[in-house]
Amino acid sequence: MEPEHTINEMIRARTVRVVGEGITAGIYTLEAALRMAREAGLDLVEIASNVDPPVCRVVDYKKFLYEQKKKQKEIKAKTAKVVVKEIRFGPHTDEHDFNFKKNHAESFLTHGAKVRAFVFFRGRTILFKEQGEVLLLKFAQALEEVGKVEQLPTLDGKRMSMLLSPKKSKSV
Numbered sequence: 001m002e003p004e005h006t007i008n009e010m011i012r013a014r015t016v017r018v019v020g021e022g023i024t025a026g027i028y029t030l031e032a033a034l035r036m037a038r039e040a041g042l043d044l045v046e047i048a049s050n051v052d053p054p055v056c057r058v059v060d061y062k063k064f065l066y067e068q069k070k071k072q073k074e075i076k077a078k079t080a081k082v083v084v085k086e087i088r089f090g091p092h093t094d095e096h097d098f099n100f101k102k103n104h105a106e107s108f109l110t111h112g113a114k115v116r117a118f119v120f121f122r123g124r125t126i127l128f129k130e131q132g133e134v135l136l137l138k139f140a141q142a143l144e145e146v147g148k149v150e151q152l153p154t155l156d157g158k159r160m161s162m163l164l165s166p167k168k169s170k171s172v
Contacts (some may be wrong), residue, residue, distance in 0.1 A: 018057075043059065109143065150164060
């Protein structure tokens, strides 16, 4: 297994910029930098090879890798995972079904999920495109307290869909 970074004798530059705890930062020859690292009982790790001279850090390599993995994990944990819930309507959805689905969408939005509402046109119901668009706009208007329209209704084949995202809560 080849290491992720260039370390110790694998470094090919003649001069390097050395940084690290307890080390006087500066530009040294590779031999002098390696000697400093050995005296400290640590490794010389190239952390920026695309600059002149390359930047090397005097550090325990295993500890350096561990801390990098830890940072990557933290970054991954902080990224928000976007959940998209779908709600399906027909062009002739009655009031009770509309309210039932609106309540579900409201709960999804308050819990931070996005909602994709779509009207599915089956067979000849494609004639009622305007009715489907009106239904989606009515749905968006009913949910304007908790969500905002991210994508207006668009017809894609037999589906007319619209995307709603949750509004940011104003906590004081």
